[in-house]
Amino acid sequence: MENDVVIRSEGLGKRYMIGHQSASEPYVALRDVVVHKMHRLGRTAVDLVRGRPIVAGDELEEFWALKDVSFDIKRGEVTGVIGPNGAGKSTLLKILSRITEPSEGRVTINGRVASLLEVGTGFHPELTGRENIFLNGAILGMTKKEIKGRFDEIVAFAEIEKFLDTPVKRYSSGMYVRLAFAVAAHLEPEILIVDEVLAVGDAQFQKKCLGKMQDVSQQGRTVLIVSHNMAMIRSLCSRTIVLSAGSVASDGDVDDGIQQYLCDRDATATGILLEGRKDRQGNGRLRFTDVYVIGKSGVKNVLYMGEAAQIVVRFSAAEIVKTCDVSIHLENIWSDTILRLATRETTTPFYNLTGEGSITCTIPKLQLLPARYYVLIAASIPPAYEYLDYVSHAAVFEVLEDDVYGSGKIPEYGAFFTECEWRTGS
Amino acid sequence: MAGLTVAITKKDQAHRTPERVLVLEAGRAERHYWRDLWSYRELFAILAWRDIAIRYKQTVIGIAWALVRPLLTMLIFTVIFGRLAHLPSDGAVPYPVMVFAGMLPWMLFSTVLSEASNSLVSNANLISKVYFPRLIVPCASSVVALVEFAITFILLVLMMLWFGVLPDFRIVFLPLFIALAVLASLGPALYITALNVKYRDFRFIIPFIVQFGMYVSPVGFSSAVIPEKWRLLYRLNPVVGVIDGFRWCLLRGQSELYMPGLYLNLVVIAALLWLGMSYFRKTERTFADLI
Numbered sequence: 010m011e012n013d014v015v016i017r018s019e020g021l022g023k024r025y026m027i028g029h030q031s032a033s034e035p036y037v038a039l040r041d042v043v044v045h046k047m048h049r050l051g052r053t054a055v056d057l058v059r060g061r062p063i064v065a066g067d068e069l070e071e072f073w074a075l076k077d078v079s080f081d082i083k084r085g086e087v088t089g090v091i092g093p094n095g096a097g098k099s100t101l102l103k104i105l106s107r108i109t110e111p112s113e114g115r116v117t118i119n120g121r122v123a124s125l126l127e128v129g130t131g132f133h134p135e136l137t138g139r140e141n142i143f144l145n146g147a148i149l150g151m152t153k154k155e156i157k158g159r160f161d162e163i164v165a166f167a168e169i170e171k172f173l174d175t176p177v178k179r180y181s182s183g184m185y186v187r188l189a190f191a192v193a194a195h196l197e198p199e200i201l202i203v204d205e206v207l208a209v210g211d212a213q214f215q216k217k218c219l220g221k222m223q224d225v226s227q228q229g230r231t232v233l234i235v236s237h238n239m240a241m242i243r244s245l246c247s248r249t250i251v252l253s254a255g256s257v258a259s260d261g262d263v264d265d266g267i268q269q270y271l272c273d274r275d276a277t278a279t280g281i282l283l284e285g286r287k288d289r290q291g292n293g294r295l296r297f298t299d300v301y302v303i304g305k306s307g308v309k310n311v312l313y314m315g316e317a318a319q320i321v322v323r324f325s326a327a328e329i330v331k332t333c334d335v336s337i338h339l340e341n342i343w344s345d346t347i348l349r350l351a352t353r354e355t356t357t358p359f360y361n362l363t364g365e366g367s368i369t370c371t372i373p374k375l376q377l378l379p380a381r382y383y384v385l386i387a388a389s390i391p392p393a394y395e396y397l398d399y400v401s402h403a404a405v406f407e408v409l410e411d412d413v414y415g416s417g418k419i420p421e422y423g424a425f426f427t428e429c430e431w432r433t434g435s
Numbered sequence: 436m437a438g439l440t441v442a443i444t445k446k447d448q449a450h451r452t453p454e455r456v457l458v459l460e461a462g463r464a465e466r467h468y469w470r471d472l473w474s475y476r477e478l479f480a481i482l483a484w485r486d487i488a489i490r491y492k493q494t495v496i497g498i499a500w501a502l503v504r505p506l507l508t509m510l511i512f513t514v515i516f517g518r519l520a521h522l523p524s525d526g527a528v529p530y531p532v533m534v535f536a537g538m539l540p541w542m543l544f545s546t547v548l549s550e551a552s553n554s555l556v557s558n559a560n561l562i563s564k565v566y567f568p569r570l571i572v573p574c575a576s577s578v579v580a581l582v583e584f585a586i587t588f589i590l591l592v593l594m595m596l597w598f599g600v601l602p603d604f605r606i607v608f609l610p611l612f613i614a615l616a617v618l619a620s621l622g623p624a625l626y627i628t629a630l631n632v633k634y635r636d637f638r639f640i641i642p643f644i645v646q647f648g649m650y651v652s653p654v655g656f657s658s659a660v661i662p663e664k665w666r667l668l669y670r671l672n673p674v675v676g677v678i679d680g681f682r683w684c685l686l687r688g689q690s691e692l693y694m695p696g697l698y699l700n701l702v703v704i705a706a707l708l709w710l711g712m713s714y715f716r717k718t719e720r721t722f723a724d725l726i
Contacts, residue, residue, distance in 0.1 A: 025724070107459060107566035108723045115460040122457075130564045133485060135492040140485075147481040148565055 015200055015231050016082040016105065020114035023075040023100050074100040076255045078114070082233065087226040089242035089263065090235045091270045092252035098235045101252065102126060102204050105233065120231070123150050123198035129189030134178035138169055138188055141177055145192045159195045166217075167191035187214055194221045200231045219244070239267050239409060268308040271407050283403055291396035295330050295362065295388050299323040302384065302406040304375075310406035314426065315413045318375040320350075322368045322386060324398075329363045330390070333397060337370060338385035339377070340401075346385075347377065347424050358391055376425050379410040468716070472568045479571045483578035486550075490579060501583040502590055505542050509535045512655035522656045525682060526689030529598045534655055535591055536685045537678045540612065541654045542587060544620045544674050545645045546580035551624035552641050555632050559726045569719040573628050577617060584613070595685070603687045612680035615704065619673040622707030625715040632718070632726050653678050657690060667696060673707065676700030 075097040082088055090098050103109045105116060106124030131148040132141050142163055146156040156163075164170055167188040169180075177185055203222075219241060226232050226245050236242055242249060242263065249266030251258040259269045284298045303319050304312035312318055320337055336351035350370055352358055359368065384404040388397040410419045413426060420426045491497040509531060516522045517530035524530045551573035555562060558572050595601065631637040652674040653660070661669050669675055676697045682690035 103723065104459065107457075108563065110720045111459060111461055113461055115458060118457040118459070124565065127560075127564045131561050133489060135489045136485065140488070144481055144485055147478045148561065148567075150565075153477055153481075 013084045014081045015084050015119045016080075016233070017117045018078055018080050018105075018114070019116075021075055021078040021101075021104065021111050021116060022073060022113040023097070023104060023109070024112040025072045025074055027070050027072045073255055075104070075111075078252075078255075078257055080250055080257065080260055082231060084120075084231055085229040086248055087232045087246050088234070089246035089249040089266070090233060090252060091237070091239075091242060091249055091266060092258070093270070095254075096252040097255040098252055099126070099204055102202050102233070102235055106202050118200065120199035121150075122200045122202060123196045124202035124204075125149070125193045125196070126202075126204040128186060128193060132177060132185070132189060135176055137176055138164075138167075138173045138180070141188065142192055145189065149193060149196055150198070151196060155197075163191045163195050166194060166221075183214070190214075190218055194218065194225075198230070200233070201225065202233045204235045205237065239271075239407075242267065243410070264306070267409070268306065268311045271311050283400065286400060286403075288400070290399040291388070293398065294328065295324055295326040295333065295397040297322055297324050297386055297388070297398050297400055297403060298365075300384055300386050300400075300404040302404060310404060311409065312375060312406065313409050313411040314379055315374055315376055315411060318372045320370040320372070320384065322370075323365070324362065324368065324388070325365045326363050329361055330397065332358045332360055332391055333362055334358045334389050334391050334394065335368055336387050336389075338387075340383045340385055341424070342381055342383070344383070344401075347382065353391065353394075375408070376427055377408045378420060378424060378426060379408045381405060381407050468568070472570060475567050475571055478567055479575050482571060482575035486576055486579045487582055498586060501586045505535070505538050505587050506590065508649075509538050512538075516655040522660055525657045525659065525686060525691075528600060528686050528689050532594055532598050532600050533657060533682065533686065533690070535594055536682045537652075537654045539584065539587055539591060540616045540677045540681045541649060541652060541674065543580055543584045543613070543616045544677065545648065546583060547577040547617055547620035548624050548627075549641050549645055550576040550579055551621065552627040552631060553638060555628045555722065556635070556638070556726065562726050563723050569722055570625075570715065573621070573624055577621065577624070581613075581617070591685075600686060602685050605684045605688055609681070609684040612677055612684060615680065615701075616674075616677045618708055619677055619700075619704045622704065622709075622711040625711030626707075629711075629715045629718045629722075632722050648672075648674065657682075658693075659691065666693065667699060670696035670699045671703060673700055673704045676704075 078097075078101065090101060092098050100109075102124065103126070104111050105118070106122060106126065108124075108126075129145065131145055133144065136144060142160065143153070143156055147153070164173060167184075167190070169184055169188055172180065172184065177188070180188070222232075222234075222241075222245055232245075234242070234245065246263050248261060249263050249270075250260045251266045251270050259266055283300060284296075300320070300322050301309040302312065303309055303321060304316040306312075322335065322337075334351065334353045336349060336353070338346045339348040339350075340346050350372075382405070383402045384406070385399075385401040386403045387399040389395055389399075390397060412419070414420070491500060494500065496503070512534045513531045517524070517534070524533045554573045554576040555569065561567075561572070562569065627637050627641065649655075652672055658669065658675055658679050670693070677700070679690060679692055680697070683692040
């Protein structure tokens with residue numbers, strides 16, 4: 010193994026056996042139920058004798074949570090592992106932290122690993138804060154000497170000085186989480202593996218944790234983070250591995266990875282292509298076949314704050330549509346319209362649309378705050394505005410954080426941002 | 436690069452990392468199992484301490500519970516076996532003292548068995564979230580039993596003073612039999628705790644074994660009561676040798692130590708321990724998936 014590769018994964022796979030209830034008719038008659046139960050009992054008895062785990066359900070299926078995962082991680086790299094739920098992120102971390110064994114392939118790890126898959130692992134409610142610091146520290150792999158050396162720092166970080174000798178079952182949930190994170194934050198391994206643990210506590214404490222994580226990543230330690238928080242991944246990581254359905258979908262640049270992940274997620278979330286959508290209104294003389302929002306990067310439906318954006322609408326019309334007004338609503342996740350762009354207010358209608366074609370609406374600077382937005386699209390015939398086609402949630406796009414004010418801070422409140430100047434007067 | 440490597444190696448030594456390069460593969464046996472176990476001794480100590488610290492939290496009489504249970508059982512056994520059934524004691528030893536000297540190792544055995552057997556399942560949150568050699572958990576939980584044993588032992592000393600039964604030189608062998616009691620229990624306990632991860636049925640079997648075992652083992656009576664022809668067969672129960680050994684050490688040899696029986700006991704204990712250990716080691720890599 011080369012000197013600077015600290016984690017090497019080769020063809021890693023993890024298989025689980027899962028049980029299903031068979032799809033056949035439900036058991037109604039008592040006789041059927043009894044026969045069925047006896048059958049199950051027989052099978053579990055066989056499992057027991059052969060030493061196999063008992064799986065619920067009547068049909069067994071192999072399920073590969075990870076399949077053929079290979080990557081190298083170099084010393085000092087901060088890598089984000091992202092992917093939709095069920096992509097195998099947590100399984101990967103569990104294998105790397107030795108909790109579970111791979112079913113195939115191998116991992117070679119070069120250095121002392123500490124993993125943080127949960128905040129406050131092993132905390133005991135009956136023990137005091139002080140006792141739990143030692144217990145949790147030891148569980149996370151710190152020696153007693155190390156814990157003693159950092160004890161004051163941990164207590165100060167958690168801000169629980171007054172309650173150090175109170176059993177943690179009397180703590181508020183905020184205090185509990187702060188203490189748990191404080192212990193974890195003071196781990197100093199060569200390789201740190203973290204699973205979505207920063208999503209705890211109040212916003213202020215989260216920022217403190219993020220700061221601490223940033224310190225860690227700047228100390229040249231190798232870190233592997235799983236998170237759904239793209240802003241965090243973007244600010245901490247130098248590389249991302251995108252997992253999708255148990256295998257590596259992309260590996261490399263952070264922004265590319267994030268975009269890949271968001272595209273994957275929306276493909277699975279929306280599921281149906283716009284063309285096949287049935288939940289639409291209108292007389293159908295014109296149909297939208299595709300809608301997407303595109304920014305500088307050229308990746309569909311992912312933009313950074315303040316980027317120039319194009320909303321591209323593809324349509325098909327069997328016969329000529331003489332006049333057509335198009336309106337595009339951008340909605341937030343609560344379906345409030347944030348912005349409506351309509352040809353009838355901004356320009357003239359389109360004339361004589363026919364066959365396949367596209368309509369593009371260009372916005373020089375889309376000043377939305379980072380969030381997820383939905384596109385509602387409608388085409389209608391003036392002056393009565395009879396709908397040709399009308400689809401809500403036709404597309405979904407994500408606006409990602411960017412330091413638009415150059416202040417290092419991301420605007421949090423409201424829906425929009427805009428340039429502004431401040432001055433005082435008498 | 437060379438400088439960096441040296442620095443990290445030094446740091447590693449400070450942390451006593453047993454192996455610099457770790458390879459994780461399907462079915463790979465842990466090559467440094469015992470060394471790995473040793474490097475986690477601090478965790479062992481702290482888990483044992485935790486189990487002791489929380490055992491009597493939020494109870495009124497606290498650690499006194501460790502005394503009440505054996506004391507009451509001893510009284511009942513003395514009345515039933517000694518007074519009602521008129522079973523003989525060993526030599527001139529008062530019946531309560533004989534019962535209590537047998538009760539101690541039995542309590543040690545059964546507490547280790549029940550604590551260790553449930554230990555993995557009751558620490559499921561640890562097993563599924565952090566790595567450490569799993570053997571630590573059942574072993575640490577048996578420390579509780581040893582602490583309780585020490586407390587009950589004080590009671591036995593008081594009782595022996597009260598009845599004027601003083602031990603002789605044989606007491607120096609007592610630590611051996613204490614160790615034997617723990618080992619006798621740890622073998623089956625490791626087997627059962629590993630099975631318990633997969634099949635929770637064993638959680639219900641343990642209380643039964645403990646209850647049944649107390650009457651099958653010579654706790655309330657002397658093993659001399661057993662007819663001659665069954666003597667050796669009776670020693671297949673590993674606790675018999677331990678209880679006899681305790682009485683022999685404490686009661687000036689007035690309880691006879693049947694040597695062939697003891698050897699058989701040692702063989703049974705070693706076999707159970709080997710069986711428990713090997714099953715535990717074989718299955719411990721899958722604990723996190725099954726628990």
